[in-house]
Every structure is written in C-alpha cells, then in structure tokens.
Amino acid sequence: xxxxxxxxxxxxxxxxxxxxxxxxxxxxxxxxxxxxxxxxxxxxxxxxxxxxxxxxxxxxxxxxxxxxxxxxxxxxxxxxxxxxxxxxxxxxxxxxxxxxxxxxxxxxxxxxxxxxxxxxxxxxxxxxxxxxxxxxxxxxxxxxxxxxxxxxxxxxxxxxxxxxxxxxxxxxxxxxxxxxxxxxxxxxxxxxxxxxxxxxxxxxxxxxxxxxxxxxxxxxxxxxxxxxxxxxxxxxxxxxxxxxxxxxxxxxxxxxxxxxxxxxxxxxxxxxxxxxxxxxxxxxxxxxxxxxxxxxxxxxxxxxx
Amino acid sequence: xxxxxxxxxxxxxxxxxxxxxxxxxxxxxxxxxxxxxxxxxxxxxxxxxxxxxxxxxxxxxxxxxxxxxxxxxxxxxxxxxxxxxxxxxxxxxxxxxxxxxxxxxxxxxxxxxxxxxxxxxxxxxxxxxxxxxxxxxxxxxxxxxxxxxxxxxxxxxxxxxxxxxxxxxxxxxxxxxxxxxxxxxxxxxxxxxxxxxxxxxxxxxxxxxxxxxxxxxxxxxxxxxxxxxxxxxxxxxxxxxxxxxxxxxxxxxxxxxxxxxxxxx
Amino acid sequence: xxxxxxxxxxxxxxxxxxxxxxxxxxxxxxxxxxxxxxxxxxxxxxxxxxxxxxxxxxxxxxxxxxxxxxxxxxxxxxxxxxxxxxxxxxxxxxxxxxxxxxxxxxxxxxxxxxxxxxxxxxxxxxxxxxxxxxxxxxxxxxxxxxxxxxxxxxxxxxxxxxxxxxxxxxxxxxxxxxxxxxxxxxxxxxxxxxxxxxxxxxxxxxxxxxxxxxxxxxxxxxxxxxxxxxxxxxxxxxxxxxxxxxxxxxxxxxxxxxxxxxxxxxxxxxxxxxxxxxxxxxxxxxxxxxx
Numbered sequence: 001x002x003x004x005x006x007x008x009x010x011x012x013x014x015x016x017x018x019x020x021x022x023x024x025x026x027x028x029x030x031x032x033x034x035x036x037x038x039x040x041x042x043x044x045x046x047x048x049x050x051x052x053x054x055x056x057x058x059x060x061x062x063x064x065x066x067x068x069x070x071x072x073x074x075x076x077x078x079x080x081x082x083x084x085x086x087x088x089x090x091x092x093x094x095x096x097x098x099x100x101x102x103x104x105x106x107x108x109x110x111x112x113x114x115x116x117x118x119x120x121x122x123x124x125x126x127x128x129x130x131x132x133x134x135x136x137x138x139x140x141x142x143x144x145x146x147x148x149x150x151x152x153x154x155x156x157x158x159x160x161x162x163x164x165x166x167x168x169x170x171x172x173x174x175x176x177x178x179x180x181x182x183x184x185x186x187x188x189x190x191x192x193x194x195x196x197x198x199x200x201x202x203x204x205x206x207x208x209x210x211x212x213x214x215x216x217x218x219x220x221x222x223x224x225x226x227x228x229x230x231x232x233x234x235x236x237x238x239x240x241x242x243x244x245x246x247x248x249x250x251x252x253x254x255x256x257x258x259x260x261x262x263x264x265x266x267x268x269x270x271x272x273x274x275x276x277x278x279x280x281x282x283x284x285x286x287x288x289x290x291x292x293x294x295x296x297x298x299x300x301x302x303x304x305x
Numbered sequence: 306x307x308x309x310x311x312x313x314x315x316x317x318x319x320x321x322x323x324x325x326x327x328x329x330x331x332x333x334x335x336x337x338x339x340x341x342x343x344x345x346x347x348x349x350x351x352x353x354x355x356x357x358x359x360x361x362x363x364x365x366x367x368x369x370x371x372x373x374x375x376x377x378x379x380x381x382x383x384x385x386x387x388x389x390x391x392x393x394x395x396x397x398x399x400x401x402x403x404x405x406x407x408x409x410x411x412x413x414x415x416x417x418x419x420x421x422x423x424x425x426x427x428x429x430x431x432x433x434x435x436x437x438x439x440x441x442x443x444x445x446x447x448x449x450x451x452x453x454x455x456x457x458x459x460x461x462x463x464x465x466x467x468x469x470x471x472x473x474x475x476x477x478x479x480x481x482x483x484x485x486x487x488x489x490x491x492x493x494x495x496x497x498x499x500x501x502x503x504x505x506x507x508x509x510x511x512x513x514x515x516x517x518x519x520x521x522x523x524x525x526x527x528x529x530x531x532x533x534x535x536x537x538x539x540x541x542x543x544x545x546x547x548x549x550x551x552x553x554x555x556x557x558x559x560x561x562x563x564x565x566x567x568x569x570x
Numbered sequence: 571x572x573x574x575x576x577x578x579x580x581x582x583x584x585x586x587x588x589x590x591x592x593x594x595x596x597x598x599x600x601x602x603x604x605x606x607x608x609x610x611x612x613x614x615x616x617x618x619x620x621x622x623x624x625x626x627x628x629x630x631x632x633x634x635x636x637x638x639x640x641x642x643x644x645x646x647x648x649x650x651x652x653x654x655x656x657x658x659x660x661x662x663x664x665x666x667x668x669x670x671x672x673x674x675x676x677x678x679x680x681x682x683x684x685x686x687x688x689x690x691x692x693x694x695x696x697x698x699x700x701x702x703x704x705x706x707x708x709x710x711x712x713x714x715x716x717x718x719x720x721x722x723x724x725x726x727x728x729x730x731x732x733x734x735x736x737x738x739x740x741x742x743x744x745x746x747x748x749x750x751x752x753x754x755x756x757x758x759x760x761x762x763x764x765x766x767x768x769x770x771x772x773x774x775x776x777x778x779x780x781x782x783x784x785x786x787x788x789x790x791x792x793x794x795x796x797x798x799x800x801x802x803x804x805x806x807x808x809x810x811x812x813x814x815x816x817x818x819x820x821x822x823x824x825x826x827x828x829x830x831x832x833x834x835x836x837x838x839x840x841x842x843x844x845x846x847x848x849x850x851x852x853x854x855x856x857x858x859x860x861x
Contacts, residue, residue, distance in 0.1 A: 016367075042722050042751040056476050080482035088749070092470065093477035095503035105499070109482030139506060140587060144616035153481065170667075170748045172616040172778050173825035198751050201828065238753040243781065243828040243849050250853040254860035263828055267835045274840070274859050311718055313676065436676035462674055465718075514671035517630050522733065523659030528690030533683040533697070 003068075005161060005192050006030040006053065010062035013048055018060075022048045023216045025062065032160075035183075035193045037203035040213035041238045046196045049213065050163050053194070054083040066161070081110055084159030088166050090150035091143070099141075099149050100125070100134045106157045124152040127182070144175055151179065162186060163194045168202060180206060201242035204228070204261040212237050225259045311465055312432045319541065320362035320434045325443030327542040331549040332431040338556055339423045344566040345412065347556075348419035355426035364433050376425055380418045387414035409569075416569040437462045442536050451530055459515070466511070471504045478503070572647070574740050574772040575604040575627060580641035581800070582626060593637070596622045598800030600641070602791070606739065607770040611783040611809070614793030615823030619801035620776040621667075623793070624744045627774060628664035630655050646739045660689060662740040663733035667748050669725040672732075673717040678709055681717055682732045689736065699735050706768060707731040707761050723754030727761050734765065741765075743775040747782060759786060784809045784827040784847045794822045814845050 008028040014021040022045045030036060038046050051057040052064050055076040064071050071079060087093070096102035103124050107117040125131045128148040133141060138149050154162070162183070168176045184206065187193050197203055203210050204224040212220040212227065214237045220227050227234070228241040228249075240246075244266050245259060252258035256273055260266035315321070320328075339351055359369060393409025400406075435443075441458035445451055478499050479485060485496050560566045580600040586593040596619045604610050612620050625631035629650035632639045643650045645662045666672050675681040682703055686696045704710045707727045712720060717728055726746065733741065746762075747755045759782065765771055777783050783790055790812045794804035804822050805812055812819070813830035826834070829852050833844040836856075846852040 041753055051476075054480055056480065075484070076476075076479040077482050077484040080480055083480075085477075085480040087473070087477050087480070090477070092474055092507045093481070093503055095499045095506065105483075106481040109484070142617040147616075157481065166749075170745055170778060172614070172823045173820070174823050175616055176825070200752075238751065240752060244832065246849045247829070247832070247852050247856075250849060251856060251860065254857050256860070263831045263835070267832060267839075270832075270836065270856065271839055277860065311716060313716075315714075315716070437674075438676045438680045459674060462676075466670055511668070511671050514666055514668055515674070517625070517634055517655075518664075518666055518672045520634055520655040521628060521630060521659060521664045522685040523656050523688035523736065525654070525656035526659055526688045526690070527657060528688075531687050531690050531693060531696070533680070533687060533693060533700075 003032070004029045004065075005032040005034075005067060007065040007068075008052070008062070009065075011049075011052065011059050011064065012061035013045075013052070013057060014060060021060075021216065026216065026218065028211070028218065030192060030194070032192055033187075033190050034209055035187050035207045036195065037207035037210045038194060038196045038213060039198065039200065039203055039210060039237070039239060044213040044237070045216040046213055047165060048216075050085075050165065050194060050196060053161065053163055054079045054085050056085075077109065080106070080157065080159075082160040084154050084157045084162045086150065086154050086162075086164040086167055088169070091146045093153075094138045094146060094149060097137055098135050099130055099138050099152075102138055102149055103130075103152045103156050106153055110157070120156045120158065124156040127155060128152045128178075144172070147171065147175065148178075151182065155182070159191070161192045161194065163196070165196045166198065167195070168197065168199060176202075198239075200239055201244070204242055204245070212239070224261050228259055228261070312429075312461065313436045314364055314368065314433050315436070316363045316434075318362040318434070320358060320430075322541070323434075323545055324536050324538050324542040325435050325439045326447055326536070326538070327545045328431050328435055329440075329443055329447070330546055332427050334549050334553040335427045336424055338553065339420055339427065341556070341560050342566040343413075343416045343420075343569050345416050345419060345569050347566055348416060348423050352419060352423040352426055355423065355430050358430055359426075359433065362434055368433070372425070372429055376422055380422060383418045383421060384414045387417055412569040432461060438534070439536060442532060442534070446536060452524070455524070463508075463511075463515075467504065467508050470507050470511075471500065474503045474507065475500045572606075573603045574606040574608070574646055575602070575774070576642070576644045577602040577627075578642045578644075580626065580639065580643060582622065582631065582639045583637055583800075584622075585636040585638075594798075595800035597626065597802075599802050602803065604772060604774065604789075606772055607766070609766065609773045609786060609788045610775070611787035611790045612774065612776045612793060613778065613780070613783065613790060613822075613824045614801065614804075615795075616778075618793040618795055618823065620793060621744055623801070624664060624742050624774075624776060626650070627740075628655075628662050628742050629653065629658040630664065656688070659685060659738070660736050661738055662742060663736060663738040665726075665729055665733060665741070665743045665746055667745045669722075669729055672729045673725060676716060677714050678704075678717060678720075678728055679713050681728055682709075682735050685732055685736045699737075703731045703735045706734075706764060721754065722750050723757035726750065726754065726758050730758070730761060730765075734769075734771070737769070738771070740772045740774070743773065745776055745778065747777065747779060755782070762786070778825075780813065780825045780827040780830070784813060784830070792819070792822050792824055810845055810847055813847065 008026060011023050011026040012021055013023040026049065038050070040046050048057065052059060055071055055074060058072060066082065094102055096105060100121060104117055104121045107120050125134050128151055130148055130152055133145065138146055167179055171179065183193055195203070195207060208223060210222065210224050210227050211218055212233065219237060220230065220233055228245050234241060244263050245261060248256055248258055248260035248266050256269055260269060335351060339348065342348060356369065388406045388410035389404065391410060391413065392405045392407050393413045395407045395409035398406045398408060398411065437458040440461065441454040444454035444457060475485065483499060485500070577600050580597060581595060582597040583593045583595045612623060614620055622631065625635060626643060627645065629645070631637065633655050639651065648658060648661050650658065673681055675684050679700060682700055683696050686699060704713060707730060709724065709727060709731055712724065717725060720728060746758055750758065762773060766773065787809050790807065790809050791803050792805040792812065793801040795801045805815065813826055814833060816834040819826060827847060829847050829849065832852065833846055836842060837844055844855055846855050
C-alpha cells in the first residue's frame with residue numbers, strides 16, 4: 001500500500017482521434033508535501049494531464065488514484081474537497097455580486113457549516129488584503145484585485161493538493177511575489193503543490209521537483225540541478241535554463257561549481273570564490289556604458305541600505 | 306491546446322464552391338418548407354436531404370454525429386412534452402388522472418421534433434460549407450451594408466468562442482465544487498447560473514475588445530472598401546437557384562393549392 | 571527628424587461608473603517624446619495604467635472608451651483627438667493582449683487582407699503586401715489555414731502581420747508575450763527585430779518581464795501612481811540605467827532581470843559598479859575576478 005498522494009498509471013488520453021493521443025501511457029507518482037513544477041511547450045499535454053487530477057478529464061485508458069483510491073467514480077464536485085485548481089485567466093470564473101460571496105462560493109459548495117464558511121472567507125479575505133473591498137462587486141475592481149479574489153477563493157477551499165496553471169503569467173513583480181509567497185506558505189503547512197509554468201527561473205527557485213513534458217511524455221523528472229545539467233534535453237522541450245544558471249555554467253571554467261539555480265546561491269558562491277582568491281576590495285573598475293540622459297532619479301551606486 | 310469548435314469545415318466540394326448567395330436562397334426556401342409543413346414524411350425527407358447534401362460535400366460523418374448529440378436533449382424534450390401538454394386528436398394511448406396522451410399528440414410531437422432537427426440541419430448545411438468571410442460578402446452583394454454583414458459574420462464566428470468560454474468556465478466552477486445538472490428541472494436550470502453569468506461577463510469583455518480592434522484596423526475608414534476574394538455567380542449557382550425555386554414552387558402548390566401537408570399524418 | 575510620438579500634458583479619466591460620480595484620474599501629467607525607429611518599453615505595476623496609455627497612444631481613448639482627456643497626443647504628425655480611430659489605422663497599430671479578440675477572419679490570408687480592404691487599396695496592392703508581410707512573419711505555409719488552428723506564437727505573428735500590412739510607422743503592443751511559451755516568445759521577439767530592420771517601425775511595448783525589456787528595448791519608462799492619483803512617469807532611461815537602480819524599482823512594482831539582481835548584490839558586497847545586463851557581459855565582467 002503506497003503512501004503516495006497521487007498515483008497515475010498508464011494514463012492514455014486523446015481528444016477525438018485515438019491514433020493521436022495527447023498522453024500516451026503516462027506514469028506518475030507524487031508524494032504528499034511535494035512542490036512539483038510541470039514544464040513543457042504549449043501543446044505538450046500539461047493542462048490535459050492536470051485536468052485528470054480533479055476529474056475534469058477521465059482517462060481513456062489507465063488509472064488515476066488520489067490517496068490510494070481510484071477517482072474514476074468520484075465527481076469533480078466531490079474531488080474539489082481535496083484538489084484545488086486555479087485555471088489560466090482565473091478572473092473569467094468570477095460571477096458574484098460581491099467579493100465576499102465570490103470567495104464563499106467554493107466553501108459553500110463543499111457543504112461546510114456556515115460558521116466555518118464565514119471563518120474561511122474572513123481569513124482568505126484578510127490574507128489577500130481584500131477586506132476593504134469585500135462588499136464591492138468584483139467586476140468593477142482592477143485586474144490585480146480580481147486576481148487576488150481568485151486566489152482568495154482558492155485559499156478558502158483549504159485543499160490538500162493545489163494545482164495552478166500558469167499562475168504568474170502577465171503579473172507584475174509584487175503580485176508574482178505575493179502569489180509565490182502564499183504558495184510557499186501552503187507548502188510549509190504540508191500541502192502538495194503542482195505548478196504548471198513556463199518560467200524556468202520560477203520553477204528552479206520554488207520547486208524541489210521539475211517534471212518536463214514533451215509531446216505527452218515525461219522526458220525528465222528530478223531536481224532542477226539535475227535538469228539544467230542536460231542542455232540537450234531542455235532544447236528538445238524548447239526550454240532554456242534561467243540566465244543565472246547560464247552564467248554560472250559560463251563561469252565554470254574559472255572555478256565556480258557551475259549550476260546555480262537562484263541569484264542568491266550564485267552570489268554566495270561567487271563571493272566565496274572571490275574571497276578564496278584573497279583579493280583586496282577593488283575600486284570601481286567596470287567601464288560604464290550608459291549614455292547621456294539622466295533618469296530623473298539618483299545616480300547609480302548610491303547607498304541604499 | 307485550446308479546442309476550437311469551428312462551424313465551418315473547409316473541403317473541396319460542389320457545395321463549398323457554390324456562391325454564398327445561392328446557398329442562402331436555398332437555405333431560406335428549405336427553412337420555409339420546414340415551417341410550412343407538418344407532414345412527417347416531408348419533414349423527414351427534408352432532414353434526409355440535408356444529410357445527403359452534407360455527405361456529398363465530404364463533411365465527415367463524425368461532425369454530423371456531433372450535431373445530433375447536441376440536438377438530442379432538445380428533441381427528446383419535445384417528444385416528451387408535446388404530447389403531454391397538447392393532447393391532440395385521435396385514440397387515447399394513455400390515461401392517468403389528468404394526464405392524457407393520444408396518438409395525435411404523439412404524432413405532433415414527432416412532427417415538431419423533426420421540424421426542429423430539419424431546420425437545425427438546414428442551417429448547419431449552410432454554415433458548415435460557407436466560411437464567415439464568404440457569408441459576409443454574399444450578404445453585402447445582396448445589398449446589406451458592410452457593417453451589418455460583418456455583424457452577422459462575427460456573430461457566427463464567435464459562437465464557438467463563446468461556447469468555448471462557457472465550457473472553460475463550467476470547468477472552473479465545477480473545480481470549486483459546484484454541481485451542475487443535478488436535481489429537478491428548476492434546480493438544474495439554477496445550477497447553470499454561475500456559469501452563465503460568468504460567461505456573459507467574459508463575452509461582453511471580449512466583444513468590447515473586439516470593437517476596439519475592429520476600429521483600430523480601419524473599420525469605418527473613409528474610403529470605398531475593396532475585396533480580395535469576391536463572390537461570383539456561375540452556371541452551377543444559377544442551376545442550384547433554379548432547382549431550389551422550382552421544388553419550392555411545387556411544394557408551395559402542394560401545400561396551399563391542394564391543401565395537403567398541414568397535418569402530421 | 572521629428573518625433574514619431576509626442577505626448578504633451580496628458581491627463582485622462584474614464585467615464586464614471588454611475589453618472590454624476592467623480593471618476594479617478596488614470597493618467598496624469600504625462601509628457602513623453604518617442605523618436606522614429608525607437609523601441610520603448612513601458613513597465614509598472616499591474617494597475618498603473620499601462621493598458622490605458624496604450625489605448626491613448628493608439629487614439630482609441632477617449633473616442634471609443636469615453637472619458638475626459640486633456641493635453642495632446644500627436645502620432646506621426648496626426649493629433650489623435652482630431653481623428654476618429656479608423657482614420658488612424660494606417661498611422662498607428664495596436665496589438666491587444668488577447669488574440670481571440672483580434673483574429674476573426676476565416677483564413678490567415680483573409681485576416682491579413684482585412685485591414686487593407688478597409689483602406690480601400692486596389693486588389694493588386696493587397697496581394698503584393700500579403701506576400702511581403704506573410705514572408706516577413708514566416709506565415710506563408712499556413713496561408714489558407716484558419717487562425718484558430720495556429721499555435722500561440724503563430725497567432726501573435728498573424729495579429730502582428732495583419733496590423734503591419736497597413737504599414738503604420740508606429741506600433742503599440744500591450745503585453746505581447748502574454749500566454750506564450752518560451753518558443754512562442756522567441757518567435758515574436760525575432761519577428762519584431764526583423765520588422766525593425768526591415769521597416770524602422772517605432773515600437774512601444776508594455777511588458778512585465780524584465781528579461782525581454784533588457785534584451786530589446788532602447789528606452790524604458792516606469793509608470794507609477796503616487797498617492798493613487800493617476801499614473802505618471804516615475805523613471806525614464808535606458809534599460810541599463812534603470813535596471814541598476816535596484817530598490818527603487820521594487821517599490822514601483824518592477825522586477826529586475828537576473829543579471830541586474832546579481833550586479834546589485836555583488837556591487838553592495840564588493841563595492842564594485844557592475845552594470846551588466848546580458849549573460850555574456852556578466853561573464854566577462856566577473857571572470858576578471860576569478861583568475
């Protein structure tokens with residue numbers, strides 16, 4: 001008896017044409033508490049795969065098990081108890097007359113007692129800074145606020161497995177930060193996260209496991225460091241490692257370890273390597289290539305601690 | 306990865322090559338026939354004819370099957386409700402308290418269902434074989450001002466898109482635990498509200514953006530509009546119009562001259 | 571050489587949601603000049619007014635959106651307030667975020683020809699431009715296909731092609747890379763680069779991805795909304811200048827490209843003044859300290 005959260009065996013799926021399957025016999029096991037990133041080109045089958053997790057798609061052949069149980073007999077509504085799903089363009093799902101009602105929609109569907117629904121809604125609104133607009137109609141709010149409404153709606157479901165389809169596309173830096181901070185929090189609380197994304201930097205930074213899908217097949221599955229050491233594989237799936245990884249690889253001949261995944265880890269390594277060569281603190285020695293035309297701001301180099 | 310439910314299917318066939326005006330005329334006449342007659346035989350023949358035309362135009366049977374699947378709920382509803390709510394003449398088939406089903410009622414149900422199916426397939430024959438640009442150009446050549454013709458073309462072109470939105474939103478609401486299509490009639494209808502409201506909102510946003518995109522690309526530019534692929538009437542089109550008009554004339558005579566066909570049987 | 575776009579003292583507010591109410595100002599005190607052939611990127615927080623600025627620059631606001639506008643916007647010599655949007659079609663093109671709302675013809679060919687038909691160009695001219703533009707955007711092989719069948723990157727290229735067939739000297743792009751996978755993004759950026767070489771089009775692009783901006787933009791402006799009273803330009807300069815302003819950008823909702831993040835951290839620790847933006851520049855600059 002496995003203690004995997006999600007177990008997919010021999011999953012076949014095709015839309016109209018059996019001879020043209022999107023997923024040709026896929027195998028996947030996800031342990032509880034993992035933070036998984038699913039990457040791959042458009043059309044590689046990422047969304048088709050994840051829609052099987054909550055029953056939106058049923059296998060043509062093969063089996064999907066959640067917590068050891070075959071989910072083929074469970075309805076999508078039932079599975080919503082444990083699987084939370086955030087679609088692309090999540091704002092399209094908004095239909096309620098107030099933000100509060102929109103966030104309450106999910107918990108109410110689960111048949112929770114009204115006191116619990118209220119509590120969940122209150123917490124979700126507070127978490128995403130929506131309390132001040134809780135009684136406004138979501139349709140008139142700005143795009144950023146509406147995105148937060150969808151995140152709050154997801155948070156109120158208190159799901160065991162969170163699936164997010166490209167949650168950071170088109171978002172500005174603070175919203176990306178907010179979204180990923182919330183996900184990290186959920187992960188720390190023991191939930192399993194499945195992040196579908198194109199952003200390799202994001203995947204490298206947050207996921208302990210990256211699955212690369214190419215034409216419906218898993219061509220790589222492992223931690224980011226492993227993956228980025230296989231450039232041909234990434235090219236095949238039309239993916240490029242984040243710039244920092246490319247840089248650390250480029251500096252490998254000069255003695256750096258070579259596969260930094262994040263800016264922080266690269267800088268730590270680089271500074272350590274510089275120290276090791278016991279160079280005195282160098283003066284400014286990089287030729288500046290900026291042109292004339294000052295921005296209406298302080299010049300660079302100002303101390304900003 | 307998005308599923309497009311294009312109505313138009315490009316094929317190299319006699320039907321596709323007909324001028325859209327000829328097809329519009331034939332479809333119009335066929336539609337009127339469908340409304341004029343209650344005779345089950347005539348309606349069934351019209352339905353069958355549309356299938357013959359579609360298959361000869363190399364429209365795949367799978368698409369016809371898809372259409373039947375979409376029509377089925379409506380047709381079943383008609384077949385069941387018509388005899389119940391409008392008991393017709395003739396022998397009683399079933400008597401259960403206030404409920405009275407007669408042979409006439411059942412026949413009327415069959416007739417109405419056939420009519421609905423026939424009209425749907427007449428429209429389908431037109432739309433499956435004519436792309437939206439051709440359709441618009443056909444309407445414009447018939448005298449409709451370009452913006453009006455474009456409106457018709459866009460309404461048709463965006464039907465599948467709206468349907469796609471509806472499906473996607475349906476999935477999102479289900480993923481939030483919403484149970485669709487359960488329970489009695491009233492409950493079932495109410496269950497579609499969160500999906501319908503969200504779809505209407507999304508469709509309105511889309512149409513707003515579309516209006517701006519149209520203006521930005523010059524719709525309404527102060528010049529006489531030219532056309533890359535114009536539509537031209539050829540011999541085949543005149544023949545089609547002639548045949549359709551003659552058949553229609555004959556059926557008109559049959560229906561109102563001889564008074565036949567107003568009853569289902 | 572006169573500027574391609576001149577924005578002078580522009581203030582804009584959308585019509586109020588309920589009549590009689592005050593409507594918040596979305597854009598305030600905007601002055602901007604963009605030279606011909608320049609590639610300008612506009613960054614800023616999500617709701618800072620970037621899309622509104624795009625609509626203003628394309629002349630679609632206030633004509634089609636309603637609302638009040640003060641000031642002038644002059645594009646290639648045309649005042650956007652004096653002409654209705656269709657009349658500006660050959661002057662400025664706008665690529666919207668959502669391809670669904672931009673592609674509505676039956677075939678790729680019909681899509682590209684549509685705008686030219688509106689302009690009333692003779693059919694021979696339309697055919698010539700079709701060949702030119704389909705070649706430039708590598709769409710010749712899908713000429714007769716329905717736009718719905720195309721991939722994300724192809725759709726964007728088609729939308730671009732259908733706008734650029736009209737030969738506007740100015741092109742506005744609202745988040746052109748949204749929803750594309752890395753291959754699609756490369757396609758669009760390559761197509762835009764080819765365009766610049768071919769036609770010296772002035773490009774204005776809103777973008778949230780700092781990596782793309784660092785790689786392509788000549789100039790960058792950051793919109794911000796101090797006191798929530800309308801967006802104005804907070805920062806302006808070349809990507810190299812702006813991206814090395816570190817913390818100030820975070821407050822404005824703008825992310826840094828990874829190379830700039832690295833430069834900032836290392837400068838803080840080593841007292842250096844690195845300003846590299848590309849991996850190659852960084853490698854050259856940093857290798858020096860490792861030998």
